[in-house]
C-alpha cells in the first residue's frame with residue numbers, strides 16, 4: 001500500500017461524483033440560480049440486460065434530491081446530455097410532477113434540448129442493452145421525453 005501524506009481525503013471520493021457535481025452546478029447557476037441548489041448524485045447501479053424501460057433521472061419530492069442513472073456515467077455520454085437530465089429534474093422541483101404543456105415549454109429552454117433529444121434517439125438501444133430491432137420496440141422508456149420516444 002502506498003502511503004500518501006498531505007493528500008486531501010478527496011481521493012476517496014470518485015472523480016465522477018465531482019464531475020457530476022460540476023455539471024449540476026453549471027445547470028443551477030445558468031437556469032435555477034433563484035433557487036437553492038439541489039443535491040445531485042448518481043443513482044445505484046443495478047445490472048440488467050435487455051431492459052424494456054430505463055429511467056435516466058429522478059427527483060425525490062421528499063428529499064429534494066436529484067438522481068442520475070449511473071448508466072450515463074461513461075466517457076461517451078456528452079456532458080450536455082447529463083445536464084439535460086439534471087435540468088429536467090430541476091424543472092420537477094420548480095414546476096411539480098406533471099409533464100404538462102408548461103413543463104414541456106420550459107424544457108425547450110435548455111440550450112441543448114434538441115441535441116439531447118437527438119443523442120437519446122441515437123443511443124437509446126445501447127442504453128437499453130439491446131440490439132436495434134424493428135420487431136421489438138421498447139415501451140415507455142424514460143420518465144421524461146415520453147412523447148418524443150413514442151417515435152420508437
Ligand SMILES: [Zn+2]
Nearest residue numbers: 088092143144
Ligand atoms: Zn420528468
